[in-house]
Amino acid sequence: MTDSLGVAVIGAGMAGKAHAAAYRAASTVYRPTLPSIRLVSIADINTELGAETAARYGFERHDADWRAILDDDRINVVSVVVANFLHREIVEALLAAGKHVLCEKPLSDSIADARAMAQSARAASDRGVLARIGYSFRRAxxxxxxxxxxxxxxxxxxxxxxxxxxxxxxxxxxxxxxxxxxxxxxxxxxxxxxxxxxxxxxxxxxxxxxxxxxxxxxxxxxxxxxxxxxxxxxxxxxxxxxxxxxxxxxxxxxxxxxxxxxxxxxxxxxxxxxxxxxxxxxxxxxxxxxxxxxxxxxxxxxxxxxxxxxxxxxxxxxxxxxxxxxxxxxxxxGVGVGQNDLFVHQARAFLEEVAGIPESESLPRCATFDDGVxxxxxxxxxxxxxxxxxxxxxxxxx
Incomplete structure (x- = not known):
C-alpha cells in the first residue's frame, strides 16, 4: 500500500465542496487505516470561489486551470465535479496522465461521449489507473x-x-x-x-x-x-x-x-x-x-x-x-446518516481501491464507467x- 495519496477536486460548486469535504474526512471513518491523504488542489475557473473552497477545506492551493493538475506528480486522485458536457475532455486527459479519476454522475451529456470515456477507462485499467463514477446512495x-x-x-x-x-x-x-x-x-x-x-x-x-x-x-x-x-x-x-x-x-x-x-x-x-x-x-x-x-x-x-x-x-x-x-x-x-456522510463513504471507498486495500476489507466499490454508460x-x-x-x-x- 502506498504511503500517501495526493488529492485534487476539479469544480468548486456545491457538489465539488461535497467531494472536498469528503476527502478531508475519509481517513476518519472505517478501517483499515488509509495512507496519508494530502489535499493538494481545488481547480475552478471562478478564482474567488476556488480560492475560498481550497482555504475552507484545507487544500494547499487553488488552480484556475484544471490542466495544472495534469503534470503535478504529487496528485494521484482527482474528482471531476463540473458541468456534464465538460467531463470527457477532462477525464480522458487525467487518465492519460495516470491520475485515478472519480467522476460525478451522469458520466457525460451524450452517450457517444460516455462510451468513449468508458473505453478510455478500460485502457487506463490495463495500466493500473482507476476510473469510477459516484453513485453515493448505494452506500446508504x-x-x-x-x-x-x-x-x-x-x-x-x-x-x-x-x-x-x-x-x-x-x-x-x-x-x-x-x-x-x-x-x-x-x-x-x-x-x-x-x-x-x-x-x-x-x-x-x-x-x-x-x-x-x-x-x-x-x-x-x-x-x-x-x-x-x-x-x-x-x-x-x-x-x-x-x-x-x-x-x-x-x-x-x-x-x-x-x-x-x-x-x-x-x-x-x-x-x-x-x-x-x-x-x-x-x-x-x-x-x-x-x-x-x-x-x-x-x-x-x-x-x-x-x-x-x-x-x-x-x-x-x-x-x-x-x-x-x-x-x-x-x-x-439513532445517530442517523445524511447525504454528506454518503459523500465521505464514497470517497473512502474510492481511496481504499486506489490504495490497494482488498475488497474483502473495504466498503463496496464505486461503480465503473461501464455502469455509468x-x-x-x-x-x-x-x-x-x-x-x-x-x-x-x-x-x-x-
Missing amino acids: PGIAFIRELVQSGRLGEILHFSGRYWTDYACRPDAPMSWRYQGGPGSGALGDVGSHLSYVAEFISGDVIEVSGGRFHTSITERPKPLGAVVGHTRGNVSDETAPVENEDYAAFSARFAHGVGTLEVSRVAAGHPTSLMFEVFGSNGAARWDQRHPGEVQVIVHDDDDALTGYRTVQLGPAHPGFAGGWAMDAP HNMEFLAAVAESAAQGGATVTVKEH
Whole structure:
C-alpha cells in the first residue's frame, strides 16, 4: 500500500465542496487505516470561489486551470465535479496522465461521449489507473439493508417498485439560466436526479429490461440570463433578458426489471421538496420503504408477523445494518446518516481501491464507467419513450 495519496477536486460548486469535504474526512471513518491523504488542489475557473473552497477545506492551493493538475506528480486522485458536457475532455486527459479519476454522475451529456470515456477507462485499467463514477446512495445503510431483504428472499417475490425524486431548486421562475437548463430532452430533471433514482431502482429490483409511458414536461419555459457566475442551485442577480429552457422540469415512466415492475417520477419544480428521494418495494411476503428525509430509519412489513401486529414497523438503523458500524465516531442506533456522510463513504471507498486495500476489507466499490454508460442508456430509453408518446423501449442488456 502506498504511503500517501495526493488529492485534487476539479469544480468548486456545491457538489465539488461535497467531494472536498469528503476527502478531508475519509481517513476518519472505517478501517483499515488509509495512507496519508494530502489535499493538494481545488481547480475552478471562478478564482474567488476556488480560492475560498481550497482555504475552507484545507487544500494547499487553488488552480484556475484544471490542466495544472495534469503534470503535478504529487496528485494521484482527482474528482471531476463540473458541468456534464465538460467531463470527457477532462477525464480522458487525467487518465492519460495516470491520475485515478472519480467522476460525478451522469458520466457525460451524450452517450457517444460516455462510451468513449468508458473505453478510455478500460485502457487506463490495463495500466493500473482507476476510473469510477459516484453513485453515493448505494452506500446508504437503509437502501443497502432493503437490498439485503430483497436478495435474501425475506420479502418474497418482488412485485413492484415505486420511486420518486422530487426537488424544488427550479421551482422559482427567477432562478437563472445555467447549464442545467440546457441540452436535449432527458438532460433536465431526468438526467440530474433521475440518474440517482434509476440506479437505486436497479440496485433494489435488478437490471431494467424495458421502459414505457415516458412523459416529459417543462413548466418554466424561459429563464433570466445571469449577471455573473451561477454556482450550484443558487439564485442571484439576473438580467431582463431571458433564454429558452431546453430540457424537462418533470419526468415519469414505468419500467420492467429483472424482479418486478415499477413506476418512477422525478421533478425539479416540486415546491417544498428541497431534495426528497423516496421509494417503496413490494414483495409477495412484505414490503419496505426508505425516505431521504428520514435516512436513519427504514420501514418494513412482513406477512409472517402476528396478524395483530400487521403493518409497517419503523426500524432505527444501527451497527446491525450494512455500512453503519465504524462509519462514524459515534455509530450507535439513532445517530442517523445524511447525504454528506454518503459523500465521505464514497470517497473512502474510492481511496481504499486506489490504495490497494482488498475488497474483502473495504466498503463496496464505486461503480465503473461501464455502469455509468448503462445508466445513460437507461435514461436514453426513457427519453425515446417520451418522444414516441409513451412507447415501450427495450434497454440494452447491462
